[in-house]
Amino acid sequence: MRTLYDFLSANLVWLVAVALLFGLLIGSFLNVVIHRLPIMLQRGWEQDCARLTGGSVQEGTRYDLLMPPSHCPACLQPVKPWQNLPLISFVLLRGRCAACEMPISRRYPLVELATGLVFALMAWQLGPGSELAGAILLTAALIALAFIDADTQLLPDCLTLPLLWAGLLFNLVTGLVPLADAVLGAVFGYLALWLVYWAFRLATGKEGMGYGDFKLLAALGAWLGWQALPLVILLSSLVGALIGIALIMVHRAGRNQALPFGPYLAAAGWIAFLWGDRIMTWYLHG
Structure with missing residues (x-):
């Protein structure tokens, strides 16, 4: 019985296509990391400084790579799952928030596309x-x-x-x-x-x-x-x-x-x- 590895090894086009799709998904997650991680670090540093100086530490609401769920920074409307599809949602929404029509940064689809393309290139170059x-x-x-x-x-x-x-x-x-x-x-x-x-x-x-x-x-x-x-x-x-x-x-x-x-x-x-x-x-x- 042929394994998925054998199939992808024998079908380079499918391997590249899978890598492209996987790259788009990873690119969407990387957008979250790029935006949120500096904010998380800044909040952590502020809390550490407050503890060292004897000041009050405000815990606030949870903020990490998973929470709060994706939302529009302008109107705070939660992003629905179908509005968070890599590249596709940006095109369908014409680059604007579905609720308030605030323009969405073009960086998001660019990071997704770039990640997908380099993953596909690596799959073509390296194989499974x-x-x-x-x-x-x-x-x-x-x-x-x-x-x-x-x-x-x-x-x-x-x-x-x-x-x-x-x-x-x-x-x-x-x-x-x-x-x-x-x-x-x-x-x-x-x-x-x-x-x-x-x-x-x-x-x-x-x-x-x-x-x-x-x-x-x-x-x-x-x-x-x-x-x-x-x-x-x-x-x-x-x-x-x-x-x-x-x-x-x-x-x-x-x-x-x-x-x-x-x-x-x-x-x-x-x-x-x-x-x-x-x-x-x-x-x-x-």
């Missing part, structure tokens, strides 16, 4: 198996981290640290990267940006990046191994420079405005996971 499962987990975390950093210039420990441990466990189970290389990747990834941070701070008296960037590169090192770190740093710096110049040229960022580095690290890490070996082969032998 543990490598694809790891790629899906890594990519979902990187998308959430990239958008949160772009919004708040924060890379939460509750995402970067589990991602690091997940990379080590993934390579321990699959052997895709030797465990020793993964451990050294985590160590060298953290130290590389830590040294850059302190060199820049001693030279200029300013902070060029945050500690979250160190942890994100450490997580990427745990997934990719220490050999991939130079490529990740090079790609992220190149992408960051190009986007920074573009933003300055269109007057969306000042020359002295701090730009988050996390999205560029995330993009570079994803590229290195999928095509790092090909890029290095092309560079060395092309």
Whole structure:
């Protein structure tokens, strides 16, 4: 009797279609994470500060990734299940709340579509198996981290640290990267940006990046191994420079405005996971 794995292995089109649909669903959940997680962290910090200073702590209503249910931020009308279908609901509602017709941010369908497309691309490139499962987990975390950093210039420990441990466990189970290389990747990834941070701070008296960037590169090192770190740093710096110049040229960022580095690290890490070996082969032998 053929298993689902055998069927998807023999039918690449179906595998890509399933990955696309799954990506749309995960993208919908990532929208919740991107929006709510910073608010959850801010409320937690405020409560911790109140406890340390002896102030009153207001618990308030429950607020996490599950509660309260999805609702319009303008009219607070709950979103019905059929209004929360990835991409489809946005089109049917013409990009507006069904109750008050408040415009819905275009980021929501864009994140859903982007997640679906990259999941489909990974399925086409990798085929079914543990490598694809790891790629899906890594990519979902990187998308959430990239958008949160772009919004708040924060890379939460509750995402970067589990991602690091997940990379080590993934390579321990699959052997895709030797465990020793993964451990050294985590160590060298953290130290590389830590040294850059302190060199820049001693030279200029300013902070060029945050500690979250160190942890994100450490997580990427745990997934990719220490050999991939130079490529990740090079790609992220190149992408960051190009986007920074573009933003300055269109007057969306000042020359002295701090730009988050996390999205560029995330993009570079994803590229290195999928095509790092090909890029290095092309560079060395092309």
